[in-house]
Amino acid sequence: MTENSPQSASVEVIVIGAGPAGSTAAAVLAEAGRTVLLLERRSLPRFHIGESQLCYTAELLKQLGLYDEAAAQGYPVKRGAEFIFPDGNFRRTDFCDQGPGRQPTAFQVERSHFDNLLAQNARSKGAQVIEQAMVHELLTDDSGRVTGVRYETGGESHTAHALWVLDAGGRASKAAQRFNTRQEIPWLKNVAVFRHYEDLDESQNPGYEGDIQIGGHADGWIWAIPIWSDVISIGAVMPLSVLRASDSPEAVWKEHLSRTPRIMQRLTGATPRPELHVETDYCYYSDMVTGPGWMMAGDAGSFIDPIFSGGTCLAVATGFQSAKTIDRMLDAPERAEELQQTYSSLYKTGYDSYTRLISAYYESGYQLGAYLRKQGFSVDRDPWFARILSGDFWTDQNPFTQWLRQQRRWDTFAPFELHNHCPVYPELDAEERAARGGRPAPVTVSAG
Incomplete structure (x- = not known):
């Protein structure tokens, strides 16, 4: 050497x-x-x-x-997590429900x-x-x-x-x-496309301030995670085949986001950053x-x-x-x-x-x-x-x-x-x- x-x-x-x-x-x-x-x-x-x-x-x-x-x-x-279902209904998990003695x-x-x-x-x-x-x-x-x-x-x-x-x-x-x-997990071959928004106003959030939102739809799910008081991360997760069939990561990201009105409402007045990130084939053990x-x-x-x-x-x-x-x-x-x-x-x-x-x-x-x-x-x-x-x-x-x-x-x-x-x-x-x-x-x- x-x-x-x-x-x-x-x-x-x-x-x-x-x-x-x-x-x-x-x-x-x-x-x-x-x-x-x-x-x-x-x-x-x-x-x-x-x-x-x-x-x-x-x-x-x-x-x-x-x-x-x-x-x-x-x-x-x-303090909790909101699950939005494909039909628009939603439910919330409150971490206080863990029981006494646990960090809520x-x-x-x-x-x-x-x-x-x-x-x-x-x-x-x-x-x-x-x-x-x-x-x-x-x-x-x-x-x-x-x-x-x-x-x-x-x-x-x-x-x-x-x-x-x-x-x-x-x-x-x-x-x-x-x-x-390293081995792959064949039933978890997904891809994430995500970006950050600035100028977030949580008064527009129809749910609870600080919560993560997880919005499911026919082809995957959307995350909404506030990372600062005025910045939020928005990601679209989907099978790799869905991304490959789309015109572009930007196009499929926007179209999937449009399927979750509650998350769109939360973004009212927010400004998307130009950088769009893609993470592929990421599950292994x-x-x-x-x-x-x-x-x-x-x-x-x-x-x-x-x-x-x-x-x-x-x-x-x-x-x-x-x-x-x-x-x-x-x-x-x-x-x-x-x-x-x-x-x-x-x-x-x-x-x-x-x-x-x-x-x-x-x-x-x-x-x-x-x-x-x-x-x-x-x-x-x-x-x-x-x-x-x-x-x-x-x-x-x-x-x-x-x-x-x-x-x-x-x-x-x-x-x-x-x-x-x-x-x-x-x-x-x-x-x-x-x-x-x-x-x-x-x-x-x-x-x-």
Whole structure:
């Protein structure tokens, strides 16, 4: 290997990617006293999709000591989600319906701003953060264990060695490429076309200020997410075949938006920005998310359709838990295999539950209200649906989650051991479990 100005550094942990997963992990590890190198291939702040957040994300921000700082940024507060059905009817999920003890609100954010907040927190905790650092390859020893990375910054190549490498590099994951882990989800081959509007006036909103709106129609769905008090993100999600059959992304975006009058009403007086963004073929998962010397967190291992806004929540949760796992393995290397297996189960359980929730929405034909009623649940005034919509992707104490897990047609990962304990609210989970005598929630509806 020939390198320009060869340099070598050694730390305990290298984290690839300064998105929510990587920045969270770097902050947790640095605060634990670990030496951390965080490599980000772009300059911060950088644009990203995934602006609506979940209540469980807000609770994780509290655990990271970042909630008050996030609240001071002026992000819109999200208290619920409105579902608009193809016939124009609508229902609203109120996050207060989760039940006592759980965070009832979330933030809607401009991701470039929010992600930068998380990255600067990692830096303030002591992580070394290098921007515009492109990781080219993972380094391994003779046994195949990952021992570091080769990366480029400022036109020079560098090597860095570590006891553990955490890949939080998202779609550009080096571990996914090196170990060929990525698989597609054939029934979620969609595309998103979206742009931002300025001069938003929420007094025009026929629903609730701060809410996300999800408007279903015959060929897909529309999102409306306020990311500042006067800026809103509007996206159209559709099968890739629908986009290919259209005259242009701009034309199909405008036509689909026109099918949701409640969202059009909310945009009264708002000014569209000229930039139109397109995200295609974005759903995948990995059966292998850990290995000798390496782990994945966030989108590096899986990315699922954004309809229920779970991406950032899962990224922060897996970033948090991967950091805790690596910290334990550094103290007890003989337990590495056991601890990695526990983390792998947690990772897959979260993404598996989220995938099933999204699959149910698409199977409903955008008629989620009627679909849920047939299964014994509801969009509104239902604590179990409100809870999973808030980020409850792990516990077996939620009967709706249990029903989703019975649907074999939505299986993705190869068989694995479920992680049935909530990592966000472990105390509440333990209380509910004790009240049921240690048993999971019963499922009394059809598993059809």
